[in-house]
Amino acid sequence: MAAALDAAATERATIVATLIRVTGDWDLAEDCVQDAVERALARWPEDGVPHNPAAWLTTVARNRAIDVLRRRQTERARLQEVAIMADTDPEADPQTGTDDLLRLLFTCCHPALALESRVALTLRTVAGLSTQEIARAFLVPEATLSQRLLRTRRKITAAGIPYRVPPPEALAERTSGVLAVVYLVFNEGYGRRADDLALEAHRLATLLADLMPDHDEARGLLALITFQLSRRATRFDEAGDLVPMEEQDRSRWDPDLVQQGRQRLARAARTGRPPGPYRLQAMIAACHARARTAEETDWAAIVMVYDGLLAAHPSPVVALNRAVAIGFRDGPEDGLAALALLDDPALAGYYLLPAARADFLRRLGRHDDAAAAYRHALDLAAADGPERRILLRRLGEVG
Numbered sequence: 001m002a003a004a005l006d007a008a009a010t011e012r013a014t015i016v017a018t019l020i021r022v023t024g025d026w027d028l029a030e031d032c033v034q035d036a037v038e039r040a041l042a043r044w045p046e047d048g049v050p051h052n053p054a055a056w057l058t059t060v061a062r063n064r065a066i067d068v069l070r071r072r073q074t075e076r077a078r079l080q081e082v083a084i085m086a087d088t089d090p091e092a093d094p095q096t097g098t099d100d101l102l103r104l105l106f107t108c109c110h111p112a113l114a115l116e117s118r119v120a121l122t123l124r125t126v127a128g129l130s131t132q133e134i135a136r137a138f139l140v141p142e143a144t145l146s147q148r149l150l151r152t153r154r155k156i157t158a159a160g161i162p163y164r165v166p167p168p169e170a171l172a173e174r175t176s177g178v179l180a181v182v183y184l185v186f187n188e189g190y191g192r193r194a195d196d197l198a199l200e201a202h203r204l205a206t207l208l209a210d211l212m213p214d215h216d217e218a219r220g221l222l223a224l225i226t227f228q229l230s231r232r233a234t235r236f237d238e239a240g241d242l243v244p245m246e247e248q249d250r251s252r253w254d255p256d257l258v259q260q261g262r263q264r265l266a267r268a269a270r271t272g273r274p275p276g277p278y279r280l281q282a283m284i285a286a287c288h289a290r291a292r293t294a295e296e297t298d299w300a301a302i303v304m305v306y307d308g309l310l311a312a313h314p315s316p317v318v319a320l321n322r323a324v325a326i327g328f329r330d331g332p333e334d335g336l337a338a339l340a341l342l343d344d345p346a347l348a349g350y351y352l353l354p355a356a357r358a359d360f361l362r363r364l365g366r367h368d369d370a371a372a373a374y375r376h377a378l379d380l381a382a383a384d385g386p387e388r389r390i391l392l393r394r395l396g397e398v399g
Contacts, residue, residue, distance in 0.1 A: 012057070023065065035061070068325075101207070105208065106155065121152050131145050220265070223282040231248065236386065265282050306322035335356075339357050353377075361373055
């Protein structure tokens with residue numbers, strides 16, 4: 001029973017996507033699919049699991065949509081009903097379901113929508129998370145999240161945002177936007193120990209890579225997230241405090257996920273195209289995964305990848321990470337020198353810059369200077385959270 005529901009749940013987004021395409025009504029599509037799932041939970045334990053659970057859910061959701069539209073008794077409702085009746089069953093043509101899912105993803109992540117709206121709509125409509133779950137994950141009131149979703153759906157209609165896969169000339173840029181939303185979801189969960197959110201991002205990345213099998217950056221993002229998830233059991237201690245990578249128990253890193261990450265990274269490289277930012281970051285994660293101990297980390301290779309990443313996709317955070325990698329490759333003095341060269345204004349209020357400087361000073365035994373840098377980092381860090389707690393711990397270590 002549970003396995004059947006899990007299998008059917010993977011088809012949920014496809015059913016929602018198809019109903020949105022034929023009716024143009026986002027709320028109707030989500031409500032009818034949710035109703036179908038609730039009926040399955042009530043009937044399957046008694047009647048038994050149908051031979052094709054996904055087809056059963058599709059039929060029930062479509063019939064429910066038709067019933068709702070008939071009760072509305074409007075011209076628009078009649079046209080929507082005709083569209084549902086005339087639509088080909090996606091079970092007969094798997095490509096139809098794939099196309100509908102891509103339409104849904106690209107519409108949820110349309111650049112005309114605010115970033116927080118793209119994230120919320122993707123998690124609600126594609127991932128199927130409840131409004132309560134999304135609000136809890138992003139630490140906002142449920143009523144606020146509900147209004148955000150409502151305004152987003154209205155904007156899609158009012159602005160005439162097309163429900164389609166973008167044309168070829170816009171596909172690359174729009175795909176980057178979809179990948180960015182998925183990666184943002186992952187970082188929100190991974191950085192705050194919200195495992196459900198991180199795992200949902202992994203599922204979204206897997207879905208996107210399956211929908212776009214020839215897109216090497218989609219594969220690269222999936223590889224990156226897979227490598228990162230392999231370490232999740234060791235990133236926080238029992239008190240909920242962050243554990244630096246060099247202090248993590250690598251015997252507890254998930255070997256299956258590490259292997260999956262390697263396979264996905266290798267598959268992403270088969271296109272022969274130069275690696276993009278997600279593939280390059282996945283290559284760095286692979287270097288860490290290969291090292292059996294922190295001391296065995298191939299920092300020379302990591303710096304080389306950061307060189308390529310900075311040249312092709314420059315950003316102040318990449319420059320900072322590269323400087324830190326130089327310090328691990330060549331020693332704390334060289335790390336401090338590399339950090340001193342960073343003069344991007346965007347880093348002025350970024351707590352990790354003084355935190356990195358403090359760490360190198362601590363390793364050199366310059367405790368007074370390290371303490372001052374840790375205090376500066378604390379001034380810039382969030383008011384509460386695991387990042388602040390590790391800074392306080394380091395500050396205590398240097399007295």
